[in-house]
Amino acid sequence: AQTVTQSQPEMSVQEAETVTLSCTYDTSESDYYLFWYKQPPSRQMILVIRQEAYKQQNATENRFSVNFQKAAKSFSLKISDSQLGDAAMYFCVLSGSRLTFGEGTQLTVNP
């Protein structure tokens, strides 16, 4: 069975500052992907970033980057220069035969 744990139900950050969201996972599969999706108040789920487990290099997408520690089964998301539009629920997601979602972290961005 696959599990994903996000230990921070809520986080807040000041606009223009940096915030890191934590995620740990467990899987018995050797080949898998990890994703961070965001879900703003509109409820539309949007892909933020993707990491292939076989790649050691951490993925980056503009202001978003991850710290992927495969041995520790850790996958954190760093948001730099936070913007008001980053406010959303963020889900850490593990792929395999199906997607497994974490519980989510509600991010608030304060002006």
Added chain:
Amino acid sequence: KAGVTQTPRYLIKTRGQQVTLSCSPISGHRSVSWYQQTPGQGLQFLFEYFSETQRNKGNFPGRFSGRQFSNSRSEMNVSTLELGDSALYLCASSSKRDSYNEQFFGPGTRLTVL
């Protein structure tokens, strides 16, 4: 390219009724997955269809069923509705069968069971 569309967006039903939700994937996508999102249980996988065949199923009772048509559109049916079925139902499409690829989500159908 148009995104994933789901109809209806909102639905109110009473206990014991049945409901059918529809999902139209992005053009060219053959994989459609369904998820249930509730405040208590979070996001849970319901099932995945690829080329009209159910490829994977989550841990939901048999009241939850689905199908996929030759044009890749998918429907999800819930029979004998219970209060606990109130949720946001999300549909996602992908160009390939496996979940390693990005899944594109629709806006969801908000189902309320009274």
